[in-house]
Amino acid sequence: MKSSISGFYKHTVEERQSIIKKLADLTDAEQNILKNFGYFNPDELDAYTENVIGSFQLPFSLATNFLINENEYLIPMVTEEPSIVAAASNAARFARKYGGFRCEPVKSIMIGQIQIVKIEEEQIIEISQFINFEKKKLLDLANSCDEKLISLGGGARDIIVRQIKTIKGPMVILHVLIDVLDAMGANAVNTMVEALANYLEDKIPGMIMLKIISNLSIHRMAKCSAIFDTEMLGGPEIVSNIMNAYAFAQADPFRATTHNKGIMNGISALALATGNDTRALEAGAHAFASYNSKTGSYSSLSKYWVDHQGRLCGELELPMPIATIGNIIQNHPMTRIAFKILQVSKAEELAQIAVAVGLAQNIAALRALASEGIQKGHMKLHNKKLGNKS
Missing domain, CATH: 3.90.770.10 (3-hydroxy-3-methylglutaryl-coenzyme A Reductase; Chain A, domain 2)
Structure with a gap:
């Protein structure tokens, strides 16, 4: 069996099933199991994730x-x-x-992280001062990314400046605290930190790298x-x-x-x-x-x-x-x-x-x-x- 299947994702679920039947030498009975989508139809499953070939059920x-x-x-x-x-x-x-x-x-506060690299020790204070001085403007910018969340009472609440030491030198990590209400929050958080990173890029020293949610949600x-x-x-x-x-x-x-x-x-x-x-x-x-x-x-x-x-x-x-x-x-x-x-x-x-x-x-x-x-x-x-x- 080869794993390099050109354009596999372009096929329909049924076409992928036929391809896998040949590659894996599935029996007709095994292919019929793949065709049992339970309470779904193939198009619904295909909308959830990539390269779907069937439905997996658990008790x-x-x-x-x-x-x-x-x-x-x-x-x-x-x-x-x-x-x-x-x-x-x-x-x-x-x-x-x-x-x-x-x-x-239980609070519903998630953390979005913005990583700032290629900085000198003395520049850390400069970044911290800028963030604290501009905090309200930065929070307003973040909140402009998700009007629905704001209308329901959620949104960005604070920005915390952290310094860490790494094998690549000192880094500044911004923690953006966001109230995501009843959502898990990954999409809202990632959208907000990306918008903030774009705004900050030419306003603070160093280079901005990662902009991503943290799953260590110590405020939730x-x-x-x-x-x-x-x-x-x-x-x-x-x-x-x-x-x-x-x-x-x-x-x-x-x-x-x-x-x-x-x-x-x-x-x-x-x-x-x-x-x-x-x-x-x-x-x-x-x-x-x-x-x-x-x-x-x-x-x-x-x-x-x-x-x-x-x-x-x-x-x-x-x-x-x-x-x-x-x-x-x-x-x-x-x-x-x-x-x-x-x-x-x-x-x-x-x-x-x-x-x-x-x-x-x-x-x-x-x-x-x-x-x-x-x-x-x-x-x-x-x-x-x-x-x-x-």
Whole structure:
């Protein structure tokens, strides 16, 4: 098979299927699977991305028992892993006795970065003074790029000047803080920073290079906490074991990576179901695990402690650039169903739900590790779903 296919993108979906059938020696049955577009038609799929040859479907499930800020939620999840949905539902049940999950308000501020290179140390002050003096004019320019966002109450709010040292010498990085409201914000942010960069190019020293959103959205943080019932967890000994597991993740980046991956199991499943960018969420979460670490290296995103009554308390905080508006979100038939089930329209509320799901997923994994081990329950459910009784 050769991978160099001239003009592959110019063909229709059906023509691409025929080409791939020959190149990959697909059977008629396999080609018929490619022709099953589910709830789409070929033209709709072709409008979403490049070189489409079919539709890939995953299970759409619901996690139950979630009580978040005194509101009841069924959580749509798209994942191939049965234990993720079961674990989240179970952990949400453990939290209900003490009021479920309590989530703090979430701002919708994203960061756009403008990179300035080829500067001398003494020029950094000049750039900073110019930005601060011209800030209102610069913010007005940025906001002129998106009248709809401004009319809804969003827009550029501030510009922060940062200095960093690199292998290519000193650089100035401008952080443009933009309230994107219920959107993820990449398009609005990128448009604004590009406009600002064009304006600044001949007005400040150095050379402007990158103009792009940052996925480490430290001004768009979601935070929640919960108290988990000791007896439901398995008793005081299990709570003690969970604290040992948490101490491991807090101190060791090798363990913390898997610990945090478990948190994202639930958040990414919800993000897929609601048409959100799982890569941006995961990148921001893992970066924050290093950025916010008190140990000086990558560490646990969640925190646990035992209160004076011997109850296990948990807290999770991470960047949450999750949206309730966007092309896929508004046009994908399954995401529309997901939002009807959630009964959510605001990004802030969805962010609160997502961080609660992440904490539930985390405590469920720690409980399994601290008791029977992760494989026993995982493989039992896996084999049950596959009909394997061995």
